[in-house]
Amino acid sequence: MRPTPVWFLLLEDSLLLDWAGPAEALRIANQLRIAGGLPPAYELRFTGPSQDAATSVGVHVHGLAPLPPSLPPEALLVLVGMPGPRLALRKPGVRAAVDWLRTLQAAPPRLVTICAGALLAGHAGLLHGRRATTHHQHLDELRAIAPGCQVVDNRVFVLDGPVASSAGITTGIDLALHLVAQQCGAPLAARVAQTMVVALRRGPQDPELSPFLSHRNHMHAALHLVQDAVSSEPQRDWDVASMAHAGHTSTRHLTRLFVQHAGLPPLDYLRRIRLAVAQAALQSGRTVTQAAELAGFSSDTQLRRAWRVFEMPGTPSGAAREIA
Template identity: 65%
Template sequence: MDPQRDPIRVVFVLLPDSLVLDWAGPAEALRIANQRLRAAGQPERFVIEFAGPRPTMRGSVGVALSGLAPLPTQWSGPGWVVLVGLPGDTIATDTPEAQDLLHWLRGQRFTHGGVELITVCAGALLAAHAGALAGRRVTTHHHHLDELRAVEPRCEVVSNRVFVLDPPVYSSAGVTTGIDLMLHRIADTCGEALAAQVAQTMVVALRRGPHDPELSPFLAYRNHLHAALHRVQDAVSEQPQADWSVPRMAEVAHTSARHLTRLFVEHAGVAPLAYLRRLRLAAAQLALASGASVTRAAELSGFGSDTQLRRAWHQFGLPGSPSAGTSASPGQSPRRRTSPVFTPYLKRWNLTPDGEAFTSLSGTLLPVRQHGVPAMLKISHEAEEQAGSLLMAWWNGDGAAPVLAHDGEALLMVRAQGTASLAQMVHEGHDDEATRILCAAAARLHAPRDTPPPPTLVPLTRWFEALWAGAATHGGVFAHSARTARDLLAAPRDVVVLHGDIHHGNVLDFGPAGWLAIDPKGLHGERGFDHANILCNPDGESALVPGRFARRIEVIAEATGIEQRRLLQWVLAWAGLSSVWMLEDGEVPGSTLEVARLTAAALGIAG
């Protein structure tokens, strides 16, 4: 007999008051798997049985169960013993039925590929009382984690996981996670395709894996008793994509915005906008896992753009990028899919890998060589980044890195080989030189071309939309920034194609080709905008060196011919917008906001 294809005897062992959902969901998954196998002309793989110390009993919701088989005494092939949970704060084992079950469990010998043990929810406590978990890694419902540690100190209790695999023991957390674990076991024995069909039939929108946290971001930060704060969290959880601001949240709580922020920090341990960003990120992950594009996921979850979604992704420490992590669920580490992503382009463009792949805010990148020429292959599914690739190709190596090939999500560009760094130049005391290099790079990009630019350029009026709401929420320098931005946008001068993110890390040393730009945002508006971000970089400490702000304004005005007051207005507008984005991300604007205040003072704006 072939143990890989022999029918698997799956015995759900029940006690009085066993949680019905703990066994009904997993059993249904197995039934559907058999049904799918029959439809495909294959033999059923699972023989489903229900057993217990007594032939009749009641389940947790009062349903009468009868015809239960006796606890098995013999096994003739592979088998799974499934232990399920019981209601209650602790799991009592002093009943006659529980004692009979523990006696039977102690007589079982669990082996990988033979008879294996599956626990759902507090079923792990029953296994622990029987001594079946010594030396194993296991999990259980989060209410019973400490109890499990006390009952079996020899096992490693893993918290905040959907399920844990330590063959021949497989344990899941609370209630519905038993379905996740059973889908995983079906995939192991019958293949991922069948498991996916079962999940689809059960309308399980998202299969979770062994590295997923049990606690959803929608349930986190709720361990408090403040009714008004719960009311806000309920409202935000129901519609994370809505146009939430701290004042709007405060209206739900019937309090002030300032007091609501104190409530969030004191009772939930998180700032209100940071809480919102976490929920939106979880919603975006669900959308990505369901097949939505990054742009659509950003829209559905309430992010203003692909860029905001990418920034949140990295802010909260998720590996990879949204485009590389579309199979991930909230809290899950996205699988690395470097090879499948890059393989078609390696073949099509005759490329040889020349280093390790890595991810950045702009996409997933792989150093390569094409006919011996060092290049960089960048993959991004974000519409904004793809528009930037079109712009890079339009610039045709004049001011920007030369593009060797591009096709939708993929961009192949010459790799920077120079050893100089603008940030390092600043740190070594050559800030004037670095600033002039950035101005010269921007001038090359702003120069007119013979061909029309790509149609994907974003007008500055749209780029600044987040500032209007931020000004209404925060007032002060944000309001000054918004008024200044509206005035600038209403009467633009020297309108050109803009890079959109000129700073010390986006203009690189390309050796004989000089300093060239990468990673454009692809905007359209007054050229002064492209110089504003220089004042905030390469880092806060460098930007705020005494006397540097005023000196940079002088150098930029001299290099570009832009009137100093006009340049200051663009810096104030940009610093306010950037600070609003940071607040939306749950970050403290810090040095960027200080640059805004310095600029307002230089313009003679009080307050």
């Protein structure tokens, strides 16, 4: 098998983890294949409008290859994000990169976008007629610049033919592991994940925002105390009184805090955390009864009832069937 050329397009201030994480996943896949007597599966190349570029953390990358006039159809082109609330087209190199991407429309390579890299593809017209996602801060921006793209909210990554898009930063690693599994097999991808100490491989149906992160976009210290306690010990016999005790407040005040700052009552938050724990347990091979016990439900019947009420977004079909 000839190695797949993987071109990373690096611009000034490219988010380091957007490209370094996936590149490491592919490098480790090569390393494991070579150790097993197989040829490498990927050939990593790095290109940009300039030979040198500073990364988002200030480290400079030198020796970038010039933008190639064309890419072979088997190549993967990886577009990554940059810091900021919007893509700055006037930033050095961004306009040149978009213009170059437009020259690829006639024979586009397989495309991988990470975080705001989808905006580069959108400006270049490479997402027309495709489903794609991006970081949650850029979803509306992507809809505005690429009206012909079906933008998917709250997904770790989305696959649509030759276009694979991810929500950004660590989700780029999830997407890289999925691509390794497609090309080299799931066992190798699992070994790469183990080498990288990735605790839980996420798939294209998983939500971008974990239930453990949802409802926490606030600055209230007492409420964070309660949410930390519930998340770390979901199997405890929690009620509103014990949650209020963890936050050093009254039950009535805790309920007001949850509704005001988290947008839901405290027991609803508890059930969502328990459902997330149960879902992870089911994905790891536990039975419904075992998952219910680990998550703090009194029985598998209570787990099923809670799941029907909340119907967690992004639940894999296998886990959904198990719970239902």
